[in-house]
Amino acid sequence: MSFSTDPGRTQLSPTRMKKLPILALLLWLCALFYVAIFLFVSGFLLVRLEVNRTSTCGDVLLPGGREHGDFCQGQPRFRRAVLLIIDALKIDFARFDPANKEPRPFENKLPVLEEMTSSKPSHARLFPFRADPPTTTMQRIKGFTTGSLPTFIDMGNNFASSAILEDNLVHQLGEVGKRVVFMGDDTWESLFPKKFHRSLPFPSFNVKDLHTVDNGILQHLYNTMVGDDWDVLLAHFLGVDHCGHRFGPDHPAMAEKLTQMDEVIRSVVDRLQDDTLLVVMGDHGMTDTGDHGGESQRETDAAIFLYSPSPLFPEPSSQSDPEVVPQTDLVPTLALLLGIPIPYSSVGQVLLPLFPAHRHTAGAPAGLSQAEALWINAKQVNRFLETYSSMAKDIPPDSLSRLQADFSRLSSEYLSMVNEGRLPSPELVASLQRYLTSVRDTCRATWARFNPAKMAAGIAVLACACVLCYVLSEMSSALVREPRLLRAPLLTAAAVGVCVVAGQLVVQGYAEGSWCLAAAALSSEVLVLWRTRQTRKSNAAEGRGWLTLPDFFMTPAFLVLLLRCASLLSDSYVIAEGRVVTFLLFSLSLYIPFRLNWDGFLVPPVHDPLKHAGLLPSPGLSPSAVRRESAAVLAGLGLLVASLYLSLSFHGCREEQGSCQPSPFLWPLSRVQDSRVKNLHYVLSLASLGAWSYTLRRWLRHYGNLNSPGVAVFTARWILPLLSVCLGLHWAVAATPDDSFRNLAELIALGQRALPMAAFALLGLGLALLSLDPLTVFIKTRAAAPVRSSASPPPPRYRASTGISPQAELHHLIPQLYQRMRRSLEEGEPARVPEGEGRPAVEAYGLGTVYSAPLVLLVGLLGLGLLLLHPEGMALSFLLMMLEMGAMLQIHASSVTLNNQQGARLDGFAVSWTPLVLWSLASTQFFHATGHLPTFPSIQWAAAFVGFPGGHTGTMLPATLVTLNTFASHILFAVACPLLLFWPLVCEVRGGRGGRGGGEDGDDNAIMEMRLREVPQQFSSALLQLSIRYLFISGAQVFASVCAAAILRRHLMVWKVFAPKLMFEASGFLVSSVFVLVGVTLVMRVDVAVGRWFQRLLPDVSR
Amino acid sequence: MCRHQANIPDLTMWDQEIRQMASSHAIMASGVFMATVVPAVLVPGFSVYGTHLLWLYSVAGSVTVVNITLFWLLGVSPPTKKNTLNYKVSRLVRSCLYLLLSCLFFHTVVVLYGAPLLETALETFSLAVLLTSLTTLRCVCVLGPNVQAWIRVFSRHGAMSVWDTSLQMVVGCSIVGAWLGAFPIPLDWDRPWQVWPVSCSLGSVIGYLTGLVVAPAWIHWHRKQLTYKSK
Structure with a gap:
């Protein structure tokens, strides 16, 4: 080795920590994972192919006798329509049960619907209205205007909705010259830019605002209806949905909101004219907590209410009425009732009760008969199917040919009947219906399209990246010694990527970015693996061969990691993930003292003449020191277990977990109605917050890091407490109910805006100061x-x-x-x-903790910042997180001391796998224990409004806030990861005080982290190894969930469990890897600062 | 080589000990078997899943009785220093106390592992009793009521006789079995043996039986490598 072992010399010697090569290597590894995830996800989550063709009046031809040149010229059943869309109008809200004497806040609040349906059965009817998942508003608007089935990938676009390009109702209405007036949720405006005759959008993103959109609509709705400046009126109310998000359905505010809607419907009904159709509908339902997005029946089942002053339903309500109306059916029904062509891509089926069984000659607006409507519908669907299957090959050929055969049979049957002048038989109507239903089902089944080649490439790159991480982590010291080892393979790989680009350009004429990335990543991996293998071979004297099974694969740490990865392949375990991870974490932490005992380190060896005779080397630690360290291990274990157990009470609930009660701490204080409980929660949260800051200060003070006049210490002394005060005040302000303290309303509004802003500013200042000068040495x-x-x-x-x-x-x-x-x-x-x-x-x-102090401070600051984005009750969970970190570090440090009691460190400062696996599992465990779940409905959107109660203009900022909220525990554990390297050194002083036996000279014991300064090579290699190992552990979990998604892609639960899990695991990895890099960078920054400090100091002293 | 030769007389003695152990383990295993079969004949409506707690108590009871009898007959436990009645009584009292504490300990651990705190307390405690009878009881029988010795025995160089080695294995297998038994609980198969604590108690009993089989076999296989220090 090139560095000197003389401590005095090394401080001045030019051998420094290798910073840039390490960072570059880590970046490259992260990039490999990113490429792999990108490849897989782009193959796995494909958007349904959109057919950009539109129906025209010319192509919907009726067969037989009535030779209309143009479908649209005919007299439509209704000239005008009013669509009242009440967001999240669940079917339970719309039903009225007169027997229910004590209705809950959301029950029996819309009596108008029941009154109309019972008093005028041929004018009004109420149906459950089943949406297709995902039940997010934008997807639903897309769904019930185009009549198609939106796919999973669209979900991410919810807050950046772009214009709908597929054929849709609004477009068709515009084509035939109907004037569409829109008012309400501004999502429509972005979906249908410039399509409306008149449009009154109101901001929709602020979930806390129950009234702006609704009141805005009500200001204009009645005036517009009375006027004659419209043909179709769309009004999208958001209050009910926002009320659900904010308070849940079971809250007086919901009763108020629904009653308001009842009045709205009454007023609209009063103003309707005979030629007008009224549709009142919900776009989706909501869960019992008021959320939506998933596919449980509570979320999918909305209500639809149809009414017209003129008789609407030719037949009285009967058995043939559908029990549930699928949401896609609205499009063809409305289109045919209003006399416009059915949008091209619609796969819906007309709602038969609205059409007469046979054409009446008497009635004035005759309209289409059931068979005719179905025929037009079937023809349109068949045309779409033909177009679609010519563009994409994803519909299975056998079901496609079956459907086409069905259609040609039905069409010849129908045409012959019409030509013979007979009335179409009920059987034909039924089989037309069956045909339409089976088309929709086929589409639903196949529109999860995969690109197997990209998926395979992604898996291959990911697997290689994992193997590479493992191999590199095992040879980190060689990497640090020869950082140029990897230069040649990387350059070659870049060249390969460029070659692929060139090849694609030559062959195809265009280059596809993902394949170039795949080629470059894979070739770089293979080359580096080959290179490391050579190095290994040449270093054969160093140890075992390249292919022998390394020790890691026989340890329980690996077993636990393996079990964790295997658990990602089963939906039951993913559903119970929070408990599974806790179980594994608990098992692995119990193993540590057991293992120490097995190796005979836990109890001081009995004085034994045999051992002194030479069977065992004499112990390095005195019995009292051993006892103290063992006690530390056991105390740490106790703390760890206690925080593990307590953290279980902060879990949220998935919809699949039937009898689960979500943690009461997850409710924001403003939702808690009992004031005693509220105060208790608040005090508890404040106490946790105080404990968090106090513990940090206490630790820093204990190790002497609060003395220097530097800016980092300023951060610790002032910014940290101020931040906590801000947080506490913010909670107090946020918890005040809206209606109390009316005279202070402005002050409260100001507080809601200013306090989090102040906290963000303090956090930013603290982080800036910390990175400016991280030294805390006095x-x-x-x-x-x-x-x-x-x-x-x-x-x-x-x-x-x-x-x-x-x-x-x-x-x-x-x-x-x-x-x-x-x-x-x-x-x-x-x-x-x-x-x-x-x-x-x-x-x-504070020189002994010069590296860990800024890191601890950073974790403390970040923790407070992330806590700001969580519900108040989570303060306790964050405190538990910190205690658990401390406990794990303590266990790790003490077990390192106990393990090393036989002599000096054999393997430098390397952090073994067990604490790292624990660390990584704990980050997942606290993901759950901060109320998060790997499902989309459970994302805590409220985080986007912390400090921005008025909503946002862009999408970047809210997305960042929500990401920070979701992956808070990943962030904290990733940043704190290097502490695992420092903690044994921080704690070693106690071992030294107990009297390290024998040869070492006294002052060696107390130098703590300065030990790392003395051997920069080992320091770098240990840091590199630590980060790579952490990446490996996280990457292995991503690999497992990627495999789960790939293998189980046709599984029943894939969109409900595995795909969301994959997205969360992958995003968690992205966030973790970024913050591992942040942590490592901070350590390097400190190292630079310490180097400068020494240089400044030494001349001073020698003077 | 030298040691090998020196151990030759030992080996025959060992063979004898191993045979003794194998037969006593066979008796213990048959005890578990009988505890399952006999109530099935005598008690109407008895089944391992349906009347699980009954089966559990019957196994725990039979294991206790068989263990105590066998180890008393074999005289494996360390020779007592004093032979007074008083001392014997205090040993007995301490043994009972330790067994009780062990039940509480297992109960706590199982709850910490995620068993419900209150709803199924009886089931959880029954599992703790079973685990105690499979593990701690054997410790008491082999090593006497001496926690230090228990801790010592679970270290690499801690076994001082074949019985200590077999103790390590049987206890380890029982606990690992109970641990593995928790795995199927979250699965959505809706089988009767997924109900708490059926899978865990089955797992621990199966682990125990495995341990009973594996211990003499392993010791027999490795008898040449095994050396025990005198106390």
Whole structure:
């Protein structure tokens, strides 16, 4: 090895930590994972192919006798229509049960529907209206205007909805010259830009705002209806949905909102004219907590209410009425009732009760008969099917040919009947219906299209990346020694990528980015693997061969990781993930003391003559030290287990978990109605917040990191407490109910905006200061001489400060760096100070924790910032998270000490797999214990409004806030990851104080993290190894969920369980990897700062 | 080589001990078997899943009785220093106390592993009793009521006789079995054996039986490598 082992020399020697190569290597590894995830996801989550053709009046031809040149010229059944869309109008809200004497807030609040249906059965009817998942508003609007089935990938577009390009109702209405007036949710405006005759959009993103959209509509609705400036009126009310999001359905506010809707419907009905159709509908339902997005029946079953002053339903309500109306059926029905062509891509089926069984000659607006409507419908669907199957090959050929055969049979049957002048038989109507239903089912089944080649490429790159991570982590020291090892393979890989681009350009004429990335990533992986193999071979003397099974694969840590990965392949385990991870974490942490005991390290060895005779080397730690460390392990274990168990009470519930009650801490305080419970929660949260800040300060103070005048210490002393105060005040303000303190309303509104803003600003300032100067070391230069002889007798390992404060006397630890410094001075001037005399020239407070202090501070600041984005009750969970981190670090540190008691460290500072697997599992565990779940409905959207109660203009900021909220625990654990490297060093002082036996000289014990400074090569390699191992563990989990999604892509649960899990796991990996890099960068920043500090210091002292 | 030769007389003794162990393990296994079969004949409506707690108590009881009898007959437990009645009574009391504490300990651990705290407390405690009878009881029988010795026995160089080695294996297998038994619980198969605590108690009993089979076999296989230090 190239570095010197003389500690005095290394401080001045040019051997430094290799920073850029390490960061570059880590970045490259992360990039490999990103490429793999991108490839797989782009193959797995494909958008349904959109058919950009539109129906025209010319092509909907009726067969037989009535030779209309143009379908649209005919007299439509209704001239005008009013569509009232009440967002999240669940069928339960619309039903009226007169027997229910004590209705809950959402029951029996819309009596108008029941009154109309019972008093005028041929004018009005109410049906359940089943949406297709995903039940998010934008997808639903797309669905019930185009009549098609939106796919999973669209879900991400919910807050950046772009114009609908497929043929749709609004477009068709515009084509025939109907004037569409729209008012309400501004999502429509972005979906149908410039399509409306008149449009009154209102902002929809602010979920907390129950009234703006509704009141805006009501201001204009009645005036518009009375006027004659419209043909189709669309009004989209958002209040009910926002009320659900904010308070849940079971809240007085919901009753208020529904009653308001009842009045709206009454007023609209009063103003209807005979030629007008009224449709009142919900776009989706909601769960019992008021959320939606998934596919449970509560979320999919909305209500649809149809009414017209003129008789609407030719037949009385009967058995043949559909029990449930699928949402796609609205499009063809409305189109035929209003006399416009059915949009091209619609796969819906007309709602038969609205059409007469046979054409009446008497009635004035005759309209189409059932058979005719179905025939037009079937023809349109068949045409779409033909177009679609010529563009994409994803509909299975056998079902396609079956459907086409069905259609040709039905069409010849129908045409012959019409030509013969007979009335179409009911059987034909039924079989037309069956045909339409089976088309829709076929489409529904096949529109999860995959690109197997890309998926396979993604899996291959991901698998190689995992293997590579493992291999590289095993040879990190070689990597640090020869950072150029990887340059040639990487350059070659880049060249391969360029070659593929060129090849594609030559062959296809265009280049596809994903394949070039895949080629480059895969070739770089293969080349590097080959290269490392060569290195391994040449270093054969170093250890085992390349292909022998390494130790890691036989350890319980690996077993636990394997079980964790295997659990991702089963939907039951993914559903119970929170508990599964806790179980595994608990098992692995119990294994640590067991293993220590098995190796005989946990209890001090009995005084045994045999051992002294040479069977075992003499122990390095005194029995009392062993007992203390064992007690530390067990205490840490107790703390870990306690926080694990308590954290279980913060879990949310998936819809699949039947009897599960979500944690009461998940409700924001403003939703809690009982004021005692509210106060209790608030006090509990404040106490946790206080404990969080106090513990951090206490730790920093204990290790002497609160003395220096630097900016980092300023952050710790002032910004951290201020941030907590801001947080506490913010919770108090946010918890005030809307209707109380009316006179303070403005102040409260100001507080809701200003306090989080102040917190964000403080956080930003703290992070900036921390990165500016992360040093927390305080230097105290001593005037020389007289004290020294009295101080010398036992070489002091701790030194209390002399003159800062009496408290500091007790708590401030001073690692005795002066010895080192003195030696390095001696090198220059050997004559001045005689060897062996412990004169403290310089005392440095907090030098022993110079690396970990900024990291701890960063974790503390980030934790508070992320807590701001969570519901108040989560403060307790965050505190538990910190305690658990501390417990794991303590266990790790003590077990390292116990394991090393036989002698010096054999493997440098390497962090073994067990604590890392624990660390990674804990990040998943706290993902669940902060109320998150790997499902889309459980995303805590409220986080986007912290500090922005008025909503946002862009989408970047809210997306960032929601991401930070969702992956809070991933972020904290990833940033804190390097602490695993430092903690054993921070804690080693206690082992030293207990009297390390034998040869080492006293002052070696107290230098803590300065040990790392002395051997920069080992430090770099340990840091690199730690990060790569962490990446490997997270990457293996991503790999498992990718495999789950790929293998089970036709599984019943794929869109409900595996695909969301994959998205969350992949995003979690992205966030984790970024923050691992942040943590590593901070450590390197500190290293640079320490280097400068030494350079500044040494001339001072020698003067 | 030298040690090998020196151990030759030992080996025959060992063979004898191993045979003794194998037969006693066979008796213990048959005890478990009988505890399942006999109530099935005598008690109407008895089944392992349906009347699970009854089966569990019957197994725990039979294991307890068989263990105590066998180890008392074999005289494996360490020789007592004093032979007074007083001392014997205090040992007995301490043994009972430790068994009770062990039940509470297992109960706590199982709850921490995720068993419901209140709803199924009886089931959880029954499982704790079963685990105690499979593990702690054997510790008491082999090592006496001596926690230090228990801790010592579960270390690499801690076994001081074939019985200690078999204790390591039987206890380890029982606990690993109970641990593995928790795995099927979250699955949505709706089988009767997924009900708490059926899979865990079945797992621990199967683990125990495995341990009973594996221990003598392993010791027999490795008898040449095994060396025990004297106390």
